[in-house]
Amino acid sequence: MRLKDKVALITGGARGMGAAEARLFACEGACVVVADVVVEQGVIVADHIRAKGGKASFVKLDVTSEKDWETAVEGAVRSYGKLNVLVNNAGIYRTDPLERTTLREWDEVMRINITGAFLGIKHVIPAMRRAKGGAIVNVSSTTALVASGRGSAYGASKAALLSLTRHAAVQHAADGIRVNALVPGPVDTEMIAANIRTPEGRAASIARIPMGRIASADELAYGALFLASDESSYMTGAQLVVDGGLTAQ
Numbered sequence: 001m002r003l004k005d006k007v008a009l010i011t012g013g014a015r016g017m018g019a020a021e022a023r024l025f026a027c028e029g030a031c032v033v034v035a036d037v038v039v040e041q042g043v044i045v046a047d048h049i050r051a052k053g054g055k056a057s058f059v060k061l062d063v064t065s066e067k068d069w070e071t072a073v074e075g076a077v078r079s080y081g082k083l084n085v086l087v088n089n090a091g092i093y094r095t096d097p098l099e100r101t102t103l104r105e106w107d108e109v110m111r112i113n114i115t116g117a118f119l120g121i122k123h124v125i126p127a128m129r130r131a132k133g134g135a136i137v138n139v140s141s142t143t144a145l146v147a148s149g150r151g152s153a154y155g156a157s158k159a160a161l162l163s164l165t166r167h168a169a170v171q172h173a174a175d176g177i178r179v180n181a182l183v184p185g186p187v188d189t190e191m192i193a194a195n196i197r198t199p200e201g202r203a204a205s206i207a208r209i210p211m212g213r214i215a216s217a218d219e220l221a222y223g224a225l226f227l228a229s230d231e232s233s234y235m236t237g238a239q240l241v242v243d244g245g246l247t248a249q
């Protein structure tokens with residue numbers, strides 16, 4: 001088992017990639033804390049994991065709330081004795097082009113996608129130091145690397161997350177805490193459902209991808225698993241791009 005005896009907190013774990021990561025990490029032996037603002041679906045994910053013999057619990061966490069982070073980290077340590085892994089997976093996607101992006105929308109995207117990850121890293125560091133190390137996985141996006149006709153706040157927030165990843169990695173390498181970024185291309189989840197609902201929308205998304213298809217959430221969960229596990233023990237401050245060749249062109 002690749003995460004035997006590890007305790008992992010996954011934000012945005014109620015659905016999509018976060019739920020896939022939670023299920024996979026539990027199968028690989030981790031005690032998983034599923035954290036999300038969406039309670040009902042999050043509880044179901046944790047219940048399913050336990051029903052299959054895994055260890056999991058749900059905590060309501062709004063990643064923009066410092067108080068929620070304190071409660072979630074304390075709860076994880078109280079329940080499982082330590083915290084080894086954080087996946088900063090929660091995020092929101094907005095597609096308005098720059099000129100039509102309101103300040104309110106810009107601030108909302110930044111608050112959740114980058115401030116949320118900053119707060120998460122800040123609050124897990126003491127617990128990971130006590131555990132003599134840890135692994136943090138920040139879920140970025142290929143929109144951090146290449147621009148698209150859509151969005152602007154989203155790509156900028158995900159690019160900021162890559163810089164935060166490198167700063168955190170350098171500052172905490174001596175603590176044995178590794179910080180890496182997972183960089184997905186399009187993934188078949190609720191987040192991009194509106195873009196790919198119609199055959200034309202799906203075809204347009206796929207046209208940019210050399211492998212000719214959109215990723216499944218499970219394919220990204222395997223990337224997160226590698227970065228969370230000791231298999232990536234010499235990696236920190238790095239970016240693992242999982243995009244079907246999108247940014248190779």
Ligand SMILES: NC(=O)c1ccc[n+]([C@@H]2O[C@H](COP(=O)([O-])OP(=O)(O)OC[C@H]3O[C@@H](n4cnc5c(N)ncnc54)[C@H](O)[C@@H]3O)[C@@H](O)[C@H]2O)c1
Nearest residue numbers: 012016017037062063089090091141184186187189190191
């Ligand atoms: N789906 C894609 O094509 C794609 C591509 C690249 C990167 N990503 C990134 O992958 C991550 C997961 O995305 P997904 O596709 O599974 O999306 P999703 O919309 O299916 O899931 C996102 C989850 O984050 C939660 N969330 C939102 N705001 C939150 C907050 N303030 N506090 C706590 N939880 C919150 C939501 O409730 C939801 O459960 C995101 O960071 C996203 O930006 C997704």
